[in-house]
Amino acid sequence: MSSITSNRLFLPVSGAIFFLCMALLPPVLGSAGLEGGGRYHIGVLNDIGLYALLGLSLNIILGQAGLFNMGHGAFYAMGAYTTAILNTVYGVPILYTLPLAGAIAAFFAYLVTRPILKLRGDYLLVVTIGIVEIVRISLMNDVFGMTGGANGIAGIARPELFGFRLVSPEHFFYLIWGFVAFTVLLFRMLENSRFGRALYYIKHDELAASGSGINTTHYKLVAFVVGAFWAGMAGTLYATKMKFISPVAFSFSESVLLFAIVILGGAGSIPGVILGAFLLIGLPELFRELADARMLVFGLAMMVMMIVRPQGILPLRRRVYNAAKQVGKYACAIGTQKLAPPAPEPATDTTTPPAPQKGTGGAA
C-alpha cells in the first residue's frame, strides 16, 4: 500500500530492535555468571512485562481517551480471579481462560463504567477508586464463596502451549514479552485509526468532538471495555505465573502505580508506557541495597519529573500524514468567486481602485 505517513518507519524499526534485544536477554543473562543463573533478573523483567501490559491497557483509557481511571486494578483482578476459578474449580486449561478472563473484565467494565461516563476528570477518578476498593473488599470477603477470602486461591496450573508446559521464569519471559509485543503492534494500529483519533479528539475537546459528529459517550465506553479486556488477560498471565492469587495483589496502591506508569512515561504514548514500567518497577529493584531510602529517592524523583516534564518522558508523537500528492489537486472556493465583489486584486495599484465596496478596498 502507498505510504500515507512519513514517520512510518521510525517507530516500527525501533520497536522491532527493542523486542529483538529483549528476546536475546535470557540467554545473555544466563551466561553472564550471575547468581542463580540470572533467574532473579528474569523475574524482575517478567514483572516489568506484566506492568507494561497493564500500563498499555490503562493507556487506552487514561492516556488516549483522557479518562482518569485510578481503579484499573479492578479489571486486572477480575481477569486473574476468572482464570483462577475456572482453572482450579472447573479444570479449564489456562490459555483457554485467557479470552474469557478478558471478556469477563470487559463486561464488568461495561456495567460499572456505563453510568459514570458523564463524569469529568477528578470526579471520575474518585468513583474509579471506589470501584477498585469494592472489588478488593468483595474478594476479601469471599464473595459468592468462590474467591477464597483473604487466603486467595492457590494451586493454579501452568499454561501449556501445544503440549509444552511453561514452568521456568525464562518460559514466562517469552510468554509475557511476546504478549507485550503483540499488544504493542495491535495498539499502535488502533492508535492510527478512526478509533484512535476519536479518543484523541475527545481527550482534547469533548465539545468540539461531539460537534464534529463523534459519539463521545460511546467511545469512552469502548475505551474502558478494550482497556479492561487487556487488563483481564494480563490478570490471567499473573495468576498462572504466581500459581497463587490473593486480594493483597490487587490493592489500591497497584492502581496508583499503574496510573503513575502511564503519566510518567508519557500519557498516550506506547514507548512511554513501556519506559514507565521499566522505571517504576525496575528501578526500585535496582536500588534494593539502599533499603528504605530508595522509596524516598524514588518519590522525590517522580515529583521532580512531573514539575520539569509534565507531559511525561516520551510523550506521544502524532503520526504525520503524507498527502503531498493531493495538494493543489482540488478546486478552491477562496478568491476565485466572481460573485465576491472585492475580488483579491494581485499587486493592487492604489491609482485605480476597482470600485471599492463601502470603503473597505480603497482605504490604502
Place this chain on the structure above:
Amino acid sequence: MNNLLSLNNLIKSFGGLTAVAGVSFNVAEKSIVGLIGPNGAGKTTVFNLITGNYRPDSGNVIFARHDITKTPTHEIVSKGIARTFQTIRLFPEMTVLENVLAGCHCRMRAGVLASMFHTPAQRREERSAIEKAMRELAFVGLDDQYANLAKNLSYGNQRLLEVARALATEPRFLILDEPAGGMNDQETADLIGLIQAIRSRGIAVLLIEHDMHLVMQVCEKLVVLEYGAVIAEGTPAEIKANPLVIKAYLGSEELD
C-alpha cells in the same frame, strides 16, 4: 420553497434569565439566512439549541421533517447539521488534516476490531477519508497547510479550517457562528465568496455575524433577535428600513 429547518416557539432559560423567549423561524433549503441582533440577544443560544448542545425548556426543532429537539449532538451532525464555534474550537496540537478528519468521522464505519487489525476495508476507508479531507481543505484554500499544526495557522485561517471540518461531515445545513470574527477586510471578502460557494453545493447556511456589510451582501433573509425574541424577519432591504431594528441597534431617536 421547502423548509429545511423550522424552529417552533423555542424557550430556554438559565436560572432566572430567559435567554431565548419563544423564537420561531424557518430556513429554506439552499438558502443563506443571517441571525443578527445586539450582544446578548440570544443568538448563540439559538445555535446551541439547534445543535443539541442545549435542550429547550419548550418548543421544538424540526430538521428535514424530523423532530431533532431531543437528538444528541453527534446524531444531529450525522443527520446533516454542521457548525463552527464563536470561539474557535480546533484541536490545536493536531495537524490541519487531522482536524478535518474529525469531521469525516461520522461518515466512516470502521469499528474497533477493524481499526486494531487494519483490515483492507479499513485502509480503503482511511485513504478515501484523507482524500475527502484534502478536498475540503482545498475548498477553503488550506490544502498546502495540511501538515501544519492547527495552532500555527493565522486566526482567519483557523476559522476557515473550522469551516472545512464542518463541511467534511457532509452537511445539508451549515451553522456559522461569527465566521468573520477576527478576519481582515480581504479575508472577509473571501469569506463572502466561500459562503456563496457553499450554498451552490446545495448546503443551506445560517450565520450569526456582526459585520453588517457581509450580512447584507450574502444573506437572502435576516432574522433579528432582541432580548431572546424575534423582532423582525425579512430581506436585507426590509430589515434595513425596519424602525424596530434601527431602534434595537442604535437606540431610539430621543436618546440622541
